[in-house]
Every structure is written in C-alpha cells, then in structure tokens.
Amino acid sequence: MRKLPIPPDCHSADQAIELISGWIVDQKLQCSLYPSVFEKNPENWGVLLADAARHISRALEEEAGMDKDEVLSMIWKKMNESWNDPWEEFDGDHVEWPTTDDEA
Numbered sequence: 001m002r003k004l005p006i007p008p009d010c011h012s013a014d015q016a017i018e019l020i021s022g023w024i025v026d027q028k029l030q031c032s033l034y035p036s037v038f039e040k041n042p043e044n045w046g047v048l049l050a051d052a053a054r055h056i057s058r059a060l061e062e063e064a065g066m067d068k069d070e071v072l073s074m075i076w077k078k079m080n081e082s083w084n085d086p087w088e089e090f091d092g093d094h095v096e097w098p099t100t101d102d103e104a
Contacts (some may be wrong), residue, residue, distance in 0.1 A: 043085060
C-alpha cells in the first residue's frame with residue numbers, strides 16, 4: 001500500500017481536514033471523500049477539482065516533460081466523457097463518516 005504524504009502545513013495548522021483520497025484497488029478506482037464539508041457551497045468542489053487538475057498538469061510538466069496545457073486538455077476531455085456516462089453504470093456506496101472521540 002502506498003500513501004501520499006500529508007502536506008507540511010497540516011502539521012502546524014489549527015485546523016486541517018482531508019477532503020478526498022483516491023486509490024486504485026485491484027485495477028479499480030476507489031475514493032474516500034468528505035462530501036458535506038462544502039454543504040453550504042457545494043460548488044466549491046468544482047474549485048477543488050479544477051485546482052487538482054492544475055496541480056497535476058504542472059507536476060507532469062515538471063516530472064515527465066509533458067505540456068501542462070495539453071495535460072489539462074486531456075483531463076478536461078476525459079472528465080467530459082466520464083460525465084456523460086450513464087449513472088446506472090456508476091458503482092459505489094455512501095459510507096457514513098466514522099466518529100472519533102474528538103467529535104463525540
């Protein structure tokens with residue numbers, strides 16, 4: 001199992017909340033997310049996803065020599081294709097957020 005590092009600023013922040021985590025498990029994409037974090041402004045998920053795409057494109061430009069604009073275009077194209085897939089084919093369940101002693 002390979003986990004990504006926690007951003008350094010999280011260790012010294014007064015508040016830090018993990019919003020989304022994606023995994024490839026036996027060649028299938030799975031994710032965990034905190035859907036209600038933006039319940040008053042769900043459009044902020046769009047900001048997060050756009051920001052993630054920008055970070056991905058810059059990282060691939062730096063690490064793999066790919067053109068960041070081309071990477072963004074490929075991400076956008078695949079998002080549109082995936083968006084237009086029928087919802088009946090979407091697989092997944094909502095799992096309740098576990099409570100911790102801090103939240104009780």
